[in-house]
Amino acid sequence: MTKWTTRHKSTTISLKLLTAIFALLALAACGSSKSSSTLDGPKETVALYNARCISCHATDLSGKVGPDSDLRTVGSRMTKEQIVQEITNGGDIMPAFASKLNADEINALADWLSKQQ
Structure with missing residues (x-):
């Protein structure tokens, strides 16, 4: 594998992981007990x-x-x-x-x- 391919796969995995984390945080906030x-x-x-x-x-x-x-x-x-x-x-x-x-x-x-x- 070339350096570009390795870096591209790493970036893709990182973006998918970040997206999943943000989605989980958004869902967790939906049922939050904090309220005004x-x-x-x-x-x-x-x-x-x-x-x-x-x-x-x-x-x-x-x-x-x-x-x-x-x-x-x-x-x-x-x-x-x-x-x-x-x-x-x-x-x-x-x-x-x-x-x-x-x-x-x-x-x-x-x-x-x-x-x-």
């Missing part, structure tokens, strides 16, 4: 929402993945029990959180969200 959210509610529940929900539902509950992800008035569309079922078992595009959140966490989120009128 000023949501009203129980501190622990809002912190749980910020840690687990904002990547799809936004820092202000407005939703990021279509109109069904808007939670600003979810309490007027769904009962607390329906919200518990949705968080636990998932829905059309909502993933199930039964294996990621315990019953108390799901109940706290559902209770708080059911009051979003």
Whole structure:
């Protein structure tokens, strides 16, 4: 191999590695628990929402993945029990959180969200 070929392969590999690193960083930031959210509610529940929900539902509950992800008035569309079922078992595009959140966490989120009128 010539020096040019070796250097070219090395540069190509480095660029691919850099691209992969940036992609991973961008994805990691998507579910970040850091938020400038000023949501009203129980501190622990809002912190749980910020840690687990904002990547799809936004820092202000407005939703990021279509109109069904808007939670600003979810309490007027769904009962607390329906919200518990949705968080636990998932829905059309909502993933199930039964294996990621315990019953108390799901109940706290559902209770708080059911009051979003």
